[in-house]
Amino acid sequence: MLKKLMAKFGVGAAKVDLRLDRPGYRLGETMTGVVRIEGGNVEQKIADLRAVLMMKAYVKGQEVTKAVQAFPVRSNFTVQPKPYSTEIPFAFELPEGLAMSTPSIQYYLHTKLDVEMALDPTDLDxxxxxxxxxxxxxxxxxxxxxxxxxxxxxKLTPYGQAFSFFPGTPLGFSLKELEVIFFSAPGELKLLVELDLAEGWLRREKDYRAEIIVPESLLTEGQDEELSRFLLDTIREYATNPEGIPYVSLAQYQTGQYGHHRGSGMGGMIGGMAAGFLGGMLLNELMFGEDEASAEEMSEEEGMDMDTDFDFGGFDDEL
Structure with a gap:
């Protein structure tokens, strides 16, 4: 009787340990591994065993944790007392549209044994x-x-995950900084870029925004040097002739052509744009939060331009 009572409070209870086959997976890949369960001092009935993919991001200098997706493993089974142990294989598909791991964006799997009438053993990986x-x-x-x-x-921005670069060595033109947001549509990869250029004899910095459409032929194996050359030539062309950068309407990313429009205002725009952007999956929740701030309030707070011009309001504007 004492052992059962102690197990209810986690002392001498069953243990759970999720073990991934690999430490990392690409978006859309299947995560595989086993969940190892070891019996405790007494028999315990398990109502549910599942793993939840959690995302931890730094937003406006604060740490925010969001559940991405729950993966059920098994339900309604019994764990016998030790030395009982078992391994349950799993295969979870990693969702598309997540931001990739960076120092400011981290992920972990929270595995939980739902034990009837007792403290639930957990595991973090x-x-x-x-x-x-x-x-x-x-x-x-x-x-x-x-x-x-x-x-x-x-880092995360209102338009997905943005990557910031600076030249380690002179490129032969006035690029000070390059920011890139990736947009993927069927059959193509687009780079929505912001170029920070030093202009005039005073070398004043000015930002320009452009679109780079990367040919599929350059994204295949063995085309590394050609891809680098294409990117350098395109960036050089934009940097040396910024006034000649082709006009691009943000409306094509907001509606029909590349996404699905979901209502009006900023909330609808982000919902529609998120589908093709790296890091777009949880943008609505991270931007508006549980208090469901209005689109108007958010746009005023972030100082974002809601016109259909190709303008992100500054890639540096974090959520």
Whole structure:
């Protein structure tokens, strides 16, 4: 009787341990591994066993934790007393649209045994969310150009995950900083970029926004050097002739062509844009929070331009 009572408070209770086959997975890949359960001092009835993918991000200098998705493993079974142990295999598909892991964005799996009428044993395991291969190829291509990521690169913005670069060595033109947001649509990868250029004899900095459409042929294996050359040539063209940057309407990302419009105002825009953007999956929740702030309040607070011009209100504006 004493053992049963103690187990209810977690002393001598069953233990749970999730073990991933790999420390990291790409978006859309299947996470695999086993959940190991070891019996405690007494028999215990388990109502449910599941793992929840959690995201921890730093938003406006504060740590915010969100549940991404729950993965059921098994329900309604009994764990016998020790030395009983068992391993239950699992296969969870990593959702699309998440931001990749960076110092400011982290993920972990929270595994929980729901024990009837007792304290629930839990387990926490970090997991690296890796970028899609096409995005990784572009990041490597920029690295080969000695464009180095800033310490806060990979932060979340109202338009997805933004990566910030600065030239490690002179490129031969006036680029001070480059920010990139990735947008993926069927058959193409777009880079929505902001170029920070030093202009005039006073070298005053001015921002320009542009779109780079990366040909699919350059995103295949063996095209690394060609991809780097294409990016360098395009960035150089924009930097040396910023007034010639083609006009791009943000409306194409807001509605029909690349996303699904969900209502009006900023809330609808973000909902529609999130579908194709790296890091877009939880933007609504992270932007508006549980208090469901209005689109108007948020746009005023962030100082964002809600016109359909190609203007992010500054990639540096974090959520």
């Amino acid at each position: 970090t997991i690296q969310v890796l970028p899609p291969e096409r995005v990784e190829r572009v990041l490597r291509a920029l690295e080969r150009l000695d464009l180095r990521q800033k310490p806060d690169s990979g």
